[in-house]
Amino acid sequence: MSAVISAEQLSARYNSVDVLQEISFEASAGDYIGVAGPNGAGKTTLIKALLGLVDISGGSVKLFGESLQRFGQWHKVGYLPQRASFSLLFPASVKEIVGLGLLTQKRTPKRLSSGDAALIDAALELLGIGSLRKKLIGELSGGQQQRVLLARALVARPEVLFLDEPAAALDPQIRESFFDTIRALNRDARVTVLLVTHDIGEIGQHATKLLYVDKRVVFYGKFTDFCVSTEMTDFFGTHSQHLICHQHR
Amino acid sequence: MDFLSVLQFAFVQRAFLGGCVIAVLCAVLGLFLVLRKMSLIGDGLSHVSFGAVALGLLANMSPLYVALPLVVLASFVILKLTEKGRLYGDAAIGIVSALGIAGGVILASVSRGFNVDLFSYLFGNILSIGNEELALAVALSAVVLVVVAVFYNDLLAVTFDEEYARVSGIKTTRVNMLLMALTAVTVVLAIRVVGIMLISALLILPAATALQLARGFKGALLISALTAVTAVVAGICVSIALDLPAGGAIVAVNLVFFLAALGFKKAAV
Numbered sequence: 024m025s026a027v028i029s030a031e032q033l034s035a036r037y038n039s040v041d042v043l044q045e046i047s048f049e050a051s052a053g054d055y056i057g058v059a060g061p062n063g064a065g066k067t068t069l070i071k072a073l074l075g076l077v078d079i080s081g082g083s084v085k086l087f088g089e090s091l092q093r094f095g096q097w098h099k100v101g102y103l104p105q106r107a108s109f110s111l112l113f114p115a116s117v118k119e120i121v122g123l124g125l126l127t128q129k130r131t132p133k134r135l136s137s138g139d140a141a142l143i144d145a146a147l148e149l150l151g152i153g154s155l156r157k158k159l160i161g162e163l164s165g166g167q168q169q170r171v172l173l174a175r176a177l178v179a180r181p182e183v184l185f186l187d188e189p190a191a192a193l194d195p196q197i198r199e200s201f202f203d204t205i206r207a208l209n210r211d212a213r214v215t216v217l218l219v220t221h222d223i224g225e226i227g228q229h230a231t232k233l234l235y236v237d238k239r240v241v242f243y244g245k246f247t248d249f250c251v252s253t254e255m256t257d258f259f260g261t262h263s264q265h266l267i268c269h270q271h272r
Numbered sequence: 273m274d275f276l277s278v279l280q281f282a283f284v285q286r287a288f289l290g291g292c293v294i295a296v297l298c299a300v301l302g303l304f305l306v307l308r309k310m311s312l313i314g315d316g317l318s319h320v321s322f323g324a325v326a327l328g329l330l331a332n333m334s335p336l337y338v339a340l341p342l343v344v345l346a347s348f349v350i351l352k353l354t355e356k357g358r359l360y361g362d363a364a365i366g367i368v369s370a371l372g373i374a375g376g377v378i379l380a381s382v383s384r385g386f387n388v389d390l391f392s393y394l395f396g397n398i399l400s401i402g403n404e405e406l407a408l409a410v411a412l413s414a415v416v417l418v419v420v421a422v423f424y425n426d427l428l429a430v431t432f433d434e435e436y437a438r439v440s441g442i443k444t445t446r447v448n449m450l451l452m453a454l455t456a457v458t459v460v461l462a463i464r465v466v467g468i469m470l471i472s473a474l475l476i477l478p479a480a481t482a483l484q485l486a487r488g489f490k491g492a493l494l495i496s497a498l499t500a501v502t503a504v505v506a507g508i509c510v511s512i513a514l515d516l517p518a519g520g521a522i523v524a525v526n527l528v529f530f531l532a533a534l535g536f537k538k539a540a541v
Contacts, residue, residue: 074439097441109433110307114486123429127440133425159487175436 025088027052027183027215028073032082035065035072042068044239045082050232052182053213055206057226060236066219067105069236070187073217074102086183098127101181103173105188105219111161117171118143118156124175146178149204165192170201177208183215184208190220202229224267278512287398287518290406291504293413294465295474295522297458299500300420302475303482303492304431304451309361313350313452314472316365316372317459320346322468323375325393330383335393336405339460346372347452355445396467396519398508409461416454423450428489465504466519474500477526484533499529 026049035043043065050056060066071077073084075091084091087099101124121143126133147153150170160168169192176184186205190198206229208214220226223233233249235242242255249255250268259267278284298314305311321339328338346368353364380390392400401409420427429437430447438444455475462471478500479492486492507522514521 076435076438095441097439100439102436102439104433104435107433108435110309112483113307113432113489114483114492115428115432115489116487119428119489120432123425123432123436123440126425126429126442129425131426132422135425157487 026050026085027054027087028217029085029088030069030073030082031084033069033072033079033084034081035068035077036080037068037077041238043072043079043236046236046240047082048234048240048243050183050215050217052215053209054232055209055216055230056218056232056234057223057230058217058219058234058236059221059223059226060241062221064237066221066236067187070185070217070219074100074185098179099182100127101176101179101184103169103176103184103186103189105191107168107172109160113160115160116156117147117152117158117160117163117174120160120171121146121174121178124178127179142178142180143174146174149177150174151200166194166197169193170197173201180212181214184217186216186218188219188221190225205229227267275509275513283399283401284508284512286401286403286406287508288505290401290409291398291465291508291518291522292501293410294458294461295478295500295504296497297413297416298462298471298474299478299482299496300417300493301451301455301458302479303496304427305455306476306479306483307431310365311476312362312365312472313347313455314459314475316350316369317343317347317456318463318468318471319369319376320372321460321463322390322394323372323379325463325468326376326379326383326390329389330379336408336460336463339463340457343460344453344456347456348449351448351452355448392467393463394468395517396463396465396470398465398518398522399511401464405464409464412457412461416457419450419454423447427451466522470519470523473523473526477523477530478503481526481530481533484530484537499526503529 028050031047033043033046034041046069058066058069068077072079086094087096122135122139125135125139125142144153144156147156150173152167152170152174155163155167160171163171169189173189190201193201205216209216218226218230227246231245233242233244233246234240241258242249242252250264256264305313321343324339324342325335328335331338350364350368353359353367354361357364426442426447429440429442430444434444459471462474466474478496481499482492482496486495503525504522507525508518510516510525511518511521
């Protein structure tokens, strides 16, 4: 069975500076991968390169065994950007925004059906924001907006989720239930998750694998392997490695 | 002659019909443009149409037929400069806009004969719209509105979040080109209604009014269109009743609606 995500020698440059250097890794169905690294390590660029949102300078990406240039099964992909670039004046309701996540399955003219309305409601209920469905997106708090955008990513029931710093705007209580939701999707529906975070300790509690990047791949493997890796002890120091692994259960 | 009898003249009826149709177009496309922070593209393209109209007059051809392809081309140049030229949209609009004005001024200077005609395009005169122009306006408006209806969700998705739209499999470059082309056609058609100098007001004001009041995107489109049509009808009536230029009166009524919506929103909060 082919990998859900496959990156081979993936490189990217921005303003003549290498942002990603020959990154190679594969993710299989059901993997929950935490992508971590220091500031400026290229985590967000990596996610965008995997989705074809930035030009790459070398290497290749395959999603579900198909090269990115020819990939057309976008309904299998859910994406939550680090910072959505929408205007707070945008006069769209939460329901309309979440409905945009269903367009991947439609042919032109892309009309939503009453069945789609039920899917939208289900996604909103899953994230505990059913009561917000008629609110305008600009009327919501940052945390609520983030959950609306996650609902948009989940509404088409994707098989792989790309989440870029998804919990950054969430308060601690919501944060926990957010990670529980992602964990349940991964465990019960075998949704492959690639989650970017700067908090390696927190992701250690949820993900099963770690992809640590610093423009190149520093470590890729199971958290348990990370914890016994002497290379990683050299890289992080005993104290930091122990701290990270202590949080991983 | 009383006001009602004036309404029976064919040229007045043509003005109402043409004005309303073009107002709906401007209102619908204006909402997408305002939300994409591309409000001033109407200004930029109208300046290009100034050059194109001058070229049409110099070549003794119908200015609108010359302007249509040139303004559509200019809209694509703005898009490409923004995408590939590492420029912000306002700078790209500024470059193309300056080129249009410069071209128009040079052609007007060279010709020395059509400055009066060119002036009428600068400030518009909807009451002078002819049957052929009206037919063209109605036909093109119908095409633009059908295209917007067919690609409504694509346009909405790209306007809300272009990056996510790409991950949804939407060909965002094509959607952007479509929006640019539709805007260019609309700008050329709107020259007759308010003139080159005031086109951007017809694109921006109804949308800005709708953004104060709407509770959903479809509602915003509806409010924007209703506001624009009402402003055109009221503007033409004011223009006839007070013997004022129709273009200026239409924009003034639009401004009143916007201020009223702003006041209403402030009072409601």
